[in-house]
Amino acid sequence: MSQLRTETFPKGTLIFKEGSAPEVPCMYDVLTGRVGIYLNYGTPEQKQLTTIEIDSYFGEMSLLENAPRSATAVALTDCILHVITEKDLQQYLQERPNVVKQMLQQMTSRLRGLTDQYMDICHTIAEREAYGVEQPKDDDLNKKVDHYAQLWNAYLAETHESSLYAQQYGWDSTWNQLLR
Amino acid sequence: METKLIPAGTVIFKKGDIERCMYDLTQGSVAIYADYGLPTERKLTTLSAEKNRFLGEMGLIDAAPRSATAVAETDCRMLTIDANNAKDYFYNSPETLLAVMRQLSDRTRALTNDYTEAVKTIAESEDYRKKGESIPKRLIEKLHGFADIWRALSGKN
Numbered sequence A: 001m002s003q004l005r006t007e008t009f010p011k012g013t014l015i016f017k018e019g020s021a022p023e024v025p026c027m028y029d030v031l032t033g034r035v036g037i038y039l040n041y042g043t044p045e046q047k048q049l050t051t052i053e054i055d056s057y058f059g060e061m062s063l064l065e066n067a068p069r070s071a072t073a074v075a076l077t078d079c080i081l082h083v084i085t086e087k088d089l090q091q092y093l094q095e096r097p098n099v100v101k102q103m104l105q106q107m108t109s110r111l112r113g114l115t116d117q118y119m120d121i122c123h124t125i126a127e128r129e130a131y132g133v134e135q136p137k138d139d140d141l142n143k144k145v146d147h148y149a150q151l152w153n154a155y156l157a158e159t160h161e162s163s164l165y166a167q168q169y170g171w172d173s174t175w176n177q178l179l180r
Numbered sequence B: 001m002e003t004k005l006i007p008a009g010t011v012i013f014k015k016g017d018i019e020r021c022m023y024d025l026t027q028g029s030v031a032i033y034a035d036y037g038l039p040t041e042r043k044l045t046t047l048s049a050e051k052n053r054f055l056g057e058m059g060l061i062d063a064a065p066r067s068a069t070a071v072a073e074t075d076c077r078m079l080t081i082d083a084n085n086a087k088d089y090f091y092n093s094p095e096t097l098l099a100v101m102r103q104l105s106d107r108t109r110a111l112t113n114d115y116t117e118a119v120k121t122i123a124e125s126e127d128y129r130k131k132g133e134s135i136p137k138r139l140i141e142k143l144h145g146f147a148d149i150w151r152a153l154s155g156k157n
Helices: A060-065 A086-095 A097-130 A139-158 A161-168 A173-178 B057-062 B086-092 B094-130 B137-154
Strands: A005-009 A014-016 A026-032 A035-039 A047-052 A072-075 A079-085 B003-006 B011-013 B021-027 B029-034 B042-048 B069-072 B076-082
Touching: A026 A060, A060 B094, A079 A086, A086 A097, A086 B086, A086 B094, A097 A139, A097 B057, A097 B094, A097 B137, A139 B094, B021 B057, B042 B137, B057 B094, B076 B086, B086 B094, B094 B137
Parallel strands: none
Antiparallel strands: A005 A079, A014 A072, A026 A079, A035 A047, A035 A072, B003 B076, B011 B069, B021 B076, B029 B042, B029 B069
8 A cells, every 4th residue: 555645636627837836845646647737827828748647757846946836737637646745755766666767767868868969069069160250161060050040049939938947857849949 | 885985086987988877975076077088188077075976877877878087086985876776775865866866957957058058159149140240259259168068078179
């Protein structure tokens, strides 16, 4: 029998709201059901970022960074969720080692991916720099420089202040676009 | 779990090494180098027991080759956490699990900011180029900084 706290959310319930700060930072993992993650939920700018399925987790930023919720979570079906606070971690690790492993793997692969992207852009800058004020005669290089320049403009046109945290976690589609 | 004493100057791991473990630095500081031992050697960062105690934590999780060389800067004490003892280690001190995740999360945030800054710098520079104007010195310097990072980490000096 699990010693972790579970909560039941009927379909359509708000689990947490963007911008809110939980009294006790916590994350959730999904035992049954599906959860939608949204920006600007309930406004004309509403945008669904992702869907969280069984045996996956969400809301970990609040637990890790004690930050306000960066997005809104809504039960898309009837859901049963584990509620994990800092003091539950030991129990959580014992009962759900695979979800913990998945969290660590996702964070690591995100960081590796980001490192590759960062190296690519630094490489592009180094190659472009070698040409000084001249226009490079290398079409591939020109395309890459243009690509990065355009990313910035697309990003500026679409980004919202509220999504800054979500962006870091690859949830925001604009940000995904910026990260290729 | 045994705490190892590592004398100052010891190479803890080298770029390219594959070792499925991380280190919990309980005392001292460790420097991370690109091109260690070469004329182009460059110190990338210093980790300390007080500030960022985990070293090579990504290697424990995905066993990818080390991306840089780690050298004990002072005498150090550290625990080696590998696939065999990771579960006990995290289970016995769950706060370390949170600390590893926080360290990953902090690095992701810092790198995201650096990346965003690089994208922005390219876009601004290209704006000047397209208008046929010369690029301001502050942008040239920033571009040079990013290019230097690539040169240092790729070993192409």
